[in-house]
Amino acid sequence: MARIECVAMILAGGQGSRLGVLTNEVAKPAVPFGGKYRIIDFPLTNCSHSGISTVGVLTQYQPLDLNTYIGNGGPWDLDRNNGGVYVLPPYVSMSENKWYKGTANAIYHNIQFIEKFNPKYVLVLSGDHIYKMDYRKMIDFHKEKEATATIAVMSVPWEEASRFGIMDADEDGKIIEFHEKPENPISNQASMGIYIFDWENLKIVLEEDEKDENSSKDFGKDIIPKMLSNKMPMYAYRFQGYWKDVGTVHSLWEANMDIIADPPLFNLNDSNWRIYSRNPIKPPHYISNDAVITNSCVTEGCNIFGDVDHCVISDGVTIEKGAKVRDSVIFPNVHISSDAVLEKVVVGEGTVIGKGAEIGLESKDDNPYASHLCTNDIVLINGNIKIPDGAKIYKNSMVRTFDIGGGDRT
């Protein structure tokens, strides 16, 4: 078997609990984004365009949807004879029977998988970031610097720096210090959670770390500091461009809005870097005589009879006559009935909004659906539920199931 230069491992295991009801039924990487994509499309597309055709997707929560979504990898051009894309859940080994403990532990448990391809480099990625990046350039940088590990970094506002892993590097990019979520950040160069390792060295460190009982088995918290203290040459690769962690309801909503800004803050319409996805088999969308549609994006299988402004509308959505939808993100196959009014709402897949329902009303004090997961006036509606005709839902709510009498606090 020909040797594979670089294997990518996508960490898609997180439960994504900060996304609330959106990750009840699907793993975070399978959450819809941008009208016709899923979050996992972005790292998979980046791999495909970067010529990395061997990809492991490490998952444990709700792997079924992710498994059937990824399928044979064909949509991302990853249905290769040697390599291709594999979904890797935990398995029963002869000696133990456990779930992945941390990000590094997930890779540790798949050493055998990586060894099969005998790669020189391993690229570790996160399954919940939205960005376009040519990993080839980063690999070239890694080779040029003869690094053991290379970490992609970007400038973040100083006030946010303490939420990230922060790097201090010399002029050449060599990392001198690294601090995971420091209280007093020494730089504003934040790790993007994208690592390239020499496989040979990484394997040794993973095996050591596995034996360390005090380790939380995490790349940021354990592996990187260990490599640094072992004096392995590590470099920071500066990335310039759009990058967003969509781990919260607000950041997910915001990232969607970024693609419909004028001009877009994140441009998906790039013929040299098409975002691949498993396309739904649906006809072009229909805009009726009565519809008004502005500042929005709409995709296949939609039927728009209402009034839509500044929205991201996913495939198969119907918006009936008289409905008004603004600043919202509508997931696939949602049905919004006539005269409903939605403002700043994220509606989960397949939900039906009843006639004349009003969602996103000015807050009132005793909002039964208030949720700390929904901030910045956003309302999040669960998938596959029915919001009754005339229902009223206030800002900053999360609706798991609608109950005329009240709601569920989270």
Next chain:
Amino acid sequence: MARIECVAMILAGGQGSRLGVLTNEVAKPAVPFGGKYRIIDFPLTNCSHSGISTVGVLTQYQPLDLNTYIGNGGPWDLDRNNGGVYVLPPYVSMSENKWYKGTANAIYHNIQFIEKFNPKYVLVLSGDHIYKMDYRKMIDFHKEKEATATIAVMSVPWEEASRFGIMDADEDGKIIEFHEKPENPISNQASMGIYIFDWENLKIVLEEDEKDENSSKDFGKDIIPKMLSNKMPMYAYRFQGYWKDVGTVHSLWEANMDIIADPPLFNLNDSNWRIYSRNPIKPPHYISNDAVITNSCVTEGCNIFGDVDHCVISDGVTIEKGAKVRDSVIFPNVHISSDAVLEKVVVGEGTVIGKGAEIGLESKDDNPYASHLCTNDIVLINGNIKIPDGAKIYKNSMVRTFDIGGGDRT
């Protein structure tokens, strides 16, 4: 999405401990068979030729090799846009965190997977049987009888009947009684572990059975008796042809010998029913000037310089000059050095047999490698080990690692 008429679920989860060291590193369905196949090739090929293109493979032990072996399903023509083949290990659900308990429990945990395709029928298969069968004919029979469940049966010798699930059926094939491994069998019609169910009914019974704390969650022990006692119409479909459970070292060896019998007891060379497999990328095999080869099958990448009679030789095997190999099954990439003598040996993948080693010698009483798993004079040698030059191994042995001083009893 177009409805799928029939989804096949292959139960490939067993640990296969009766195959001894062969299943140390790989799941039973991934064990080599017949020179260039793996056991799982048989049910997958049958599905493919029967027009069943949606297949779930339920596995939990050592899924990695099986996962990479099955890959995108292309070799079996199962890389389909709608459907295809999926490896389904257990996953963490929101409420529980368990492995599959029994065969029925494995299907129960994948109800969501099956529901995605909304099938009319579910075909339940076993991952460790060697046979060729057109499931279409069985489905036609099932439809014609308007059965809730149809079970494939075959005649077995009366003296073996108590090892099987035994069916008593009326003239029309309607099952009247079913007994799992009965002491006093009432018929010699044995279940082959191949079931067709109406999905709607099966789902109900699975859900009921899951709640039954006394149930072992097994098709033969629980589901079939429950359906029978519920008076659901169940039929026995008579199969005629070769079928073998290769769950023991002896039956695996025997099934291999069956394909090189003259004429073959099991004919793989059927242009209307080619057995599909992930073919190794290797050149034709080479037979040297010094070689003697008779009554055997040999495949790509082999180099034969020695003396081979009545053997199944897998891909990439080298047999040096002067070596004599008889009545043996040699797995891929084995190297047999000069002047070694092997008789009735199953040699695991990648093992090296040293010069002049003698394997399969007449039993002696204090055989350190004796194993109850190896009967009928068969010797089983683990994969990826080295048997030293001049080593002597006696009949009915299993060698995990060769130790000059002695061995390991199992």
Next chain:
Amino acid sequence: MTNMIGLILSESYLQLNGLTDKRSVEALPIAGRYRLVDFMLSNMVNSDITSVGIVTKTKYSSLMDHLGSGKEWDLNRKNGGLHIIPPYSGRGIQGLSEGTIDLIASASSFIRRSKEDHIILSKGNIVANIDLKEVEKFHEENSADITLVYYESKEATNRDLGDHIVLEVDDNCRVRGIEIRPIRPKSRNVFMNMVLMGTGLLQYSIDEAYARGDRDFIRDLLIKNLSNLKICAYKFEGYVGFVHSVCTYYSANVDMLKEDVRREIFNSSRPIYTKIKDQVPARYGSEASVHNCLIADGCIIQGDVRDSIIFRGVNIGKNTKVSNCIIMQDSVIEAGCELKHVILDKEVTVRDGGRLIGDLTHPMIIDKGEVV
């Protein structure tokens, strides 16, 4: 599961002005993201047919590009799958073969290799969503030798019917007469150019016809055998769009603006497959105003668009008015333009302020890649 194979016979005589200069009619872009052949091919696939032959004649490179390995139709298979059959693969015929029988004869080895009992013959220039399993069921229930598929065209004038083959069908669904492009049609039953018959019977009939020098499937195989064979007719009740002229091409497109037609044709349990292009969702600008349009992915709409079909990747600028148009893939209409009753082929550019006005009966056609 089914017991049929499919054979699509390319139409080569049809000329739709510039639209078919470099492509066959089956490769015509239609309904925003499809090619005409997608409908018949999807019908076959949705009827569980896994082995489809397409007999091509000329100008087939556009069709081959579109179909590729058949992946999008799930026809990239080890057994069966999609076979594009060039006309010269027949029994040593030199040059291009002529007549339907010759086309079918080109597919002899494809037909002979198949194990299925039935074959569906069809043209590729029809827009319809038909369950061919129902046709097979009808064929078997009637113990027919040959089944022809037709629909009743209630509004068609005699003149319209003069473009078609018309069937006389008795109360037992048996075909009693076949009229080719009749001047005074005896019925309104329009033959949909779909035939179901036994593969063996077809093979035998073609061999015989070939030996006799017969060339015409309808005249020589059907009409001559009306009394010898049991030829039945299956009535299809759904929407049918024939494309055989610029006008029928235009109307088959705008028919998709009707909700009932759209719902039937794009029936989600029998979807229409086509080549995937990984386009982004369409974007609407702040001044966009869109009414009664079918709009595909990858478009950027900033102007006023009405009663039109807009294909993938089209760009419509500000202050531009487009109405009753068909705008094919990757065309660009810059700012301040006005277009009415126009068909823009692929990759056309209409520069700032351009004005093109055609007529409903004579839509203006701008050829592929032109700059206006």
Next chain:
Amino acid sequence: MTNMIGLILSESYLQLNGLTDKRSVEALPIAGRYRLVDFMLSNMVNSDITSVGIVTKTKYSSLMDHLGSGKEWDLNRKNGGLHIIPPYSGRGIQGLSEGTIDLIASASSFIRRSKEDHIILSKGNIVANIDLKEVEKFHEENSADITLVYYESKEATNRDLGDHIVLEVDDNCRVRGIEIRPIRPKSRNVFMNMVLMGTGLLQYSIDEAYARGDRDFIRDLLIKNLSNLKICAYKFEGYVGFVHSVCTYYSANVDMLKEDVRREIFNSSRPIYTKIKDQVPARYGSEASVHNCLIADGCIIQGDVRDSIIFRGVNIGKNTKVSNCIIMQDSVIEAGCELKHVILDKEVTVRDGGRLIGDLTHPMIIDKGEVV
């Protein structure tokens, strides 16, 4: 990862008697389970090239059948992948194009669409396992404009060299002279018909040559530019088998019986890919006697076989002697036959007791499908 695309130019002038009647030389079955083109195609794929064009000329249907969608070479890709380029896709040239420059010009749009910096041009009639990444490295280290690949043929006679293009190379690896089929060759450096150069330079050179009416890549593009461009030569040290005649075809086959050649050519880290046929392992009967043979899957061997290459699915009966033969796919040699120095094309049947004796210098060829 690599920065190259590949372009294989079909040989159309070569005639190997009946063997190339219905197939191009690239589609010749070789070494038991391959087609000749598999070697060059696998070399490209193993050098991480993901975009390969094959310019075909005539008799390409056998080649197309073999290559399919490129799946076996992992070239069924969304970006790049395998492109079979028919000769007529060039700039409106009527009929078949002539000369190498025309062939390359047919691939213009393929070359222009690529983003890679380098292109490897090659013929498809060579058996070798070469790491083209090494050639690219050499090209970059020498800052060459064009790199030609050659090997030194130590045993070749002047007469042998007269079939080839011979390079004069100086100590700095620079090409100083190129001789086409020389009578008195100045060196033993045989050009392997592999060229690495910048895609931009190729595109420019072809455009220019085309405008001037030049037709010959070697004469008009290489020899004329020996002093203007830096043309370097990369020496390949491994086994090279050229196939340009029946004799060289025969010897390239039997070379595979040598262990060192086999080990090098079928190097497991750079495997040779070919179409998968799902054949069963070969079976040897109780009376089989086989010596110094390469035997493919699907064979049933019951006779005495020596010094031969036996392709997939061949059947050799009892009491039959086969020596120094090449027996292609699915041929059947019944009982009691004797064959020596014979090449059986595919699906030949030699009936009971048949006897065919050729000569090493003139192997007897039996055409595809014949019954002897």
